[in-house]
Amino acid sequence: MPITNTPKTATVDDAAQISRSxxxxxxxxxxxxxxxxxxxxxxxxxVSYFTTIFTRQYVHSSVCERTDSAAAFWVPPEAQAKAVPDAETIQELLNILGDRAGLFKNTVETAAEHTPEEPHWYLALIGADPAAQGQGQGAALLRSGLAKADAAGLPAYLESSKAANLPFYEHFGFTVREEVQPPENGPTLWAMWREPRRPADA
Structure with missing residues (x-):
């Protein structure tokens, strides 16, 4: 695997690169x-949105990893209470969203209602710069997080609003658990679940 595909722990100093990607x-x-x-x-x-949630929320409580052109934020079960944004962060996000703040708030609340109660690793976010697609950077980050979930013997959960991404996640063992319809005719969210695998199964 090329060195650029090797996931590295992301720090606040990586915020500009991560937010751009x-x-x-x-x-x-x-x-x-x-x-x-x-x-x-x-x-x-x-860029403002991702900078805010990374620097104020996920980097402090979650497992954040990056490659040269991709990033992933994972929330293990013991960190899920800490990964919730504080009031100041929420206000900053609402300022960025402007007149879409209400839609955002309602969508987040709707998604939260469908979050599984079982302990799990939550893939809050993963993405790669389209210019780097096909280089395996997103796949490397996904494998890294899933290896940690598997080592803990825990399932993994994510939501995707892009149908074209479902086969990618299915390739790594996720299956669609349910379709969530956000308020105001927002885009469908596919809630996906993956049972843990033993090393021999991976």
């Missing part, structure tokens, strides 16, 4: 387009 990765994501519908400002808004 994720903003490019999610530019065509249906959910993000519903939150940031303006083509001319979407990239800047996405």
């Amino acid at each position: 994720l903003a490019l990765a999610f530019d065509d994501d249906p959910m993000m387009r519903s939150f940031f519908p303006d083509d001319s400002s979407r990239q800047a808004s996405l």
Whole structure:
């Protein structure tokens, strides 16, 4: 595996690189387009959004890893209570979202209602710069997180709002658990689940 594909622990110093990669990765994501519908400002808004959730939320409580052009944020069960954004972070996000803040809040709350109660590793976010697609960077990050979940003997859970990504996750053992319909006719969220694997099964 090329060295650029080797996941590294992400730190606050990586915020600019990570936010740029994720903003490019999610530019065509249906959910993000519903939150940031303006083509001319979407990239800047996405950079601000990902910078905020990474530096104020996930980097402090979750397993955040990166490659040269991709990043993934995993939340193990013991960190899920700490991974919730505080009031100041929420306000910052609402400021970034502007008139879409209500839609965002309702969507997040709807998704939370469907979160499994069983202990699990939650893949909060994964994305790769489209220019790096096909290099295996996203796959390397997914394997890294799943290896940690498997080592703990725990299942993994994610939500995707992009139908084209479902086969990618299915390749790694995820199956669609349910389809979640957000409020205001928002894009469908596919809730996906993966049972833990023993090393011999991986």
